[in-house]
Amino acid sequence: MDPVKTFDRYLLSQLTLLFGFFSLVLVSVYWVNRAALLFEELIGDGQSASVFLEFTALALPNVIRLVLPISAFTATIFVINRMSSESELVVARSMGFSPFRMMRAVVVFGLMVTVLISILNHILVPISRSELADRRQAIANNDAAKLLREGRFIHPGNGITFFVGEITDQGQLNGVYLLDASNEARQITYIANQALLVPSEEGLKLIMFEGTSQTLRTSDQRLTTTRFKDAVYDLQGLADTGRRNVRIEELSTQELITPTPWQVHHMNSSRAEFLYEGHARIAQPFLALAGAMIGFAALMLGQYSRFGFGRQIAFAIFLLIVLQLIDNAASDLARQSDKSWPVVYLSPIIGVLMAIGLLFISQGTKRSHNATETEVES
Structure with a gap:
């Protein structure tokens, strides 16, 4: 059996298993908070429990979309830290695996999460938002429910x-x-x-x-x-029976990237906002890949320790915060001009480059440490 493929399958299985666990936990936390607000809003307005369950189900795709990048980063940190404390990384290094080689399974894992988020961004979230808005409008139009x-x-x-x-x-x-x-x-x-x-x-x-x-x-x-x-x-305004206005979050990605003048005019949004929303749906899933890579690369810094990577984990979290700040700044800039949409892709690109740079630093540190040990032995 090829030890290289065996290691990749083992690391990928561990990442996937922990990713599922952390996703379930974080989605549950977000869902409970969201459900509490919806319960107060809907049940207090006289709606049934079935309506409450329907609304919480329609809100889930957007919650999952927000949680998956955090779960990918957390799973990577947890798995690599555990493998280090149990000396599994030391064994992998002794077999000749470089940090770049070991990160291949992490990249595959990050791409898997990216595909999941892309499906949510392009298909499930717009559909669920549109359906949720329709249901809210139907409730608003239900005279019996209000009056x-x-x-x-x-x-x-x-x-x-x-x-x-x-x-x-x-x-x-x-x-x-x-x-x-x-x-x-x-x-x-x-x-x-x-x-x-x-x-x-x-x-x-x-x-x-x-x-x-x-x-x-x-x-x-x-x-x-x-x-x-x-x-x-x-009673206009108390029970609105008119047609609701479609929001840009409900449009398809194709419509957002190539908006018509009619859409821009009638939806009270600028062309820059359309382009930002469309390209953000494409770019933001890759933040999950960048986060997983940063988590792995940051833990490769320094020496392996059975006591874990406390400082490296803190450094990885710091880099993730910096990446989020860059993403927020790019979002603000992209909304200002319809020619600034390429900046939306900066944060995932910078995140990947950060991870690659950390791996180069890690390899240089290892070589320097190994050379020092050789001099001491001689």
């Missing part, structure tokens, strides 16, 4: 109080009370025997029949009462 609740005072908007005594099978509202205190200058109270909710092109309308309206002017506390046979109250 049609018998026997309860609800507050669909700032300063708005709404009450329905009874809802018939035909959708007629009986015993309607509506208080509009959104205007500081006056408060209007509507009381009607019957009412109907009617969607229109301008938004949702509440048509009230056989009732009274009381207007209280706050400046002098003057109250005016008016009886009406029918009155219309505009």
Whole structure:
């Protein structure tokens, strides 16, 4: 059996196993935090548990996308540190494996993670974001979820109080009370025997029949009462029934890289933002490769120790923070001009070059150490 291929398979299997473990742990942590916010938002708004589960499932692809690069870096650090403490790296070195040769399995592992993130970036995340936005719009358009609740005072908007005594099978509202205190200058109270909710092109309308309206002017506390046979109250903004605007995060990568003037104009985004979003989907997965390579290369610095690589791990984390700062700066620059999109690729390129440079330094350190040992022996 070829010892080279055996070592590669062993290291790759260890990296993959730990990557799966750390991904599961980190995704669970992120998911629990996200689920807590969604639970408060949805259940508090009267939605069912099935809607809550659907929303959390649709949020998972984006959470996984954010977690995978961290998991790849953490798995690499953990595996290499363990192999060093158990003298497995010493055995590999004694067999003639250089740091560059040992990193081949790490590069394959990093490319595997890069492919996973690319699938998420280009396919699953845009689809899930679009579906999540559609579901939010559907809930916003569900009049019953917001306004049609018998026997309860609800507050669909700032300063708005709404009450329905009874809802018939035909959708007629009986015993309607509506208080509009959104205007500081006056408060209007509507009381009607019957009412109907009617969607229109301008938004949702509440048509009230056989009732009274009381207007209280706050400046002098003057109250005016008016009886009406029918009155219309505009609920636009309280329950939006219009079509939602598609965001650029929901578009395909091809549409982002080659945006049309119509898309740029109607989506209230600049061409630079389109190009940044599209090229970021291509470039950012390679940060997982760069992170894994940096984690491995940083631990190759210095001498092997059974006590681990505390300083090297700290140095690797520092380099990862620097890489993230570079990525943030490049993102800001790319959004400013539609000709600056190439800077999006700087952070993964710099990360890979950092790892290669660390490996060269590691090889030089090893040669210097070996030469010193030879002189001492002679």
